[in-house]
Amino acid sequence: MPESRFADRPGAVTSDDGIAHFGDPVREQRRLAAGAAVVPRDDRAVIEVAGPDRLTWLDSITSQALTGLAPGFSTELLVLDPHGRVEHEAAVLDDGSSTWLIADAGDAAGLAKWLTMMRFRSQVEVRPRDDLAVLGFVAGGAVEERVTAVSERPNGLALVWSDPWREVATGGWQYAATASHPGADYAWTEAIVSPDAGLDDLEGAGLLAAEALRIAAWRPRWGREVDERAIPHEYDWLRTAVHLNKGCYRGQETVAKVHNLGHPPRRLTLLHLDGSDSVLPEPGTPVLQPTPGGEPSEVGHVTSSARHHELGPIALAVLARRVPADATLEIAADGARIAAAQEIIVPADAGATAAVPRLTRLSRRPLAESQPPAK
Template sequence: MTNPFLTRDGVVADDGVIQHAGNPVREQRSLDNGSAIVSRDDRAVISITGEERRSWLDSITSQAVARLRAGESTELLVLDPQGRVEHAAAVVEDGTTLWLIADAADAAPLAKWLTMMRFRAQAEIVVRDDLHVVGVMRNGSAYERVVEAAVREGDAPAVWHDPWTGVTPGGWQYASVAEHPGSDYAWAEAVVADLAPLADLPVAGALAAEALRIAAWRPRWANEVDERSIPHESDWLRTAVHLDKGCYRGQETVAKVHNLGHPPRRLAMLHLDGSDSVLPARGDTVFDGEREAGQITSSALHHEFGPIALAILTRRTPGEAALEVETEGTRVAASQEIIVPADAGRTAEVPRLTRLSRRKAVDPPQ
């Protein structure tokens, strides 16, 4: 597939993914106001066709997709038997095809797992190497152009509307804020066969897209997921988990942690001291004093907030703690915004039985 944006003056790419087009901060503003697009070569497409595509996928993943209608979007997770996140995907139904958009490194493993789980279901799973993904905000002029260019195999274009602007049916939000920063994150991703009709639009790079995602507290498989991750830790119950649907692999852990326990780690956004001009990398250690408190999962230079990051912290890390991030041999001061509070979970109202020793004696019947 040819990408006309790669040949533009000033474009800097890494392994085929455009990082920026000369000015990442300006690109953020253009992307944020909906006038620019992002060529998402770090994302990949899986198509699922067949009469049972929705009911089958509903039975094996965290989200309720059985009744998705043409043009409707959601997202899902694939969990292991212990409830840990293995795969994540955006989902949009067009009336004929169920489109999954996943981080590029996860697309082939996800498609392989789905194929193994198909059994006799009428569903055909294909990794679509012939297609592109284009990202855009829905609040500007570029959005209509992207929709026009999107693949349309059914009754609706293959355009995913990120549900992160609110809590989806069956979901749950742990973040305790008057106004969630994701409420303005009107992100969309379109499946496109040819980028040429969009080649005249302003282009932004991955650095700009990541900065806006981090500021919206939005988790991503390629960054926030490791071998220990459960969806509660990054507030992913908001949009990727339906708590009231039927059983699926990992559902018991999801229910237990949500109703009876607390997630062992929690996602926080860090505002970093920018005086040293050092931006931490994924995996850098976060310290509370001399005690390790967690790791950086994502970082960016935001056009309004300056250097910011998402970090997975231990639940015992105090919300008011003055943190530091160790990167490139130096310590960078960081203040935290709590996304998932330490007391998240334990939502069930479990009745407490009176202890036997405190029960009033009752005379036996005569």
């Protein structure tokens, strides 16, 4: 995708993914959370899927029920391998004429190639849209109206995707055993815009700010959490990306088997890190469990980390299912041992659905065949 014009602003500090911050990551995070700043998502890319068969075709090859997706409604999909492992992930929005996918930049080319290979006789066309950019913001604030007004609308409907993580989608399932899921307050939104959208006067926030809000909401991401062993259950991704009552698709057998009969071998957890050390662990850093009188054992790894403006240093980590929920863990980073306390996202008994309570849906945007037309 084209490089953001925000990179030319004074104080912009760039990383391999894009603009990390504009000089004050904590302030930027507060402004972003308040809906007063936008994040140039140079780490995201856009794919357009056109053609009359697009929704039924995507429905048949992905984890999400898309045949009845109404224009303007937001969802997400996963592409699984035959063993149910996550290969690709994308945000999904249809405008009545095309389906728009937003994917992590590192995954977009692979996803577009796979979709192109899967067309066969379907009347669809897959178009990577490297001419378009993505802006992220929190809905409900001062920037929402401005960004929506300049977002692309090639078929008359603004290309603005609302992250469905705020609710348990129709056909989905939540493993997190809490009635106050932090995702309920995660009003994350992404708009597809022209690189010359004319938003130079808006306040900018960096990717560090966006990542901190995502981690605090327990929100998994392809570019951070997913590895070659990942199955959706381990990340509580059945909340929004998997429809358990739809027809056959690749990997469905594993999804159903683990959900109904077994337990996922690993589980995502939020770690609250000891803030006395200034070190934040990098993705891939081993998570250790101390053992009495011996060397600590490696029980998982960090996938994402950030300094949250309220929670302090936090991280997402994938742990072995056997790790006790009350175990105090350690992370070895830059020669230091950082104490880490767990906040359980996916419980160890996830997968035995009879033991997992179905929580009240928080939905404000139902994703079902009976969706009303967008206003």
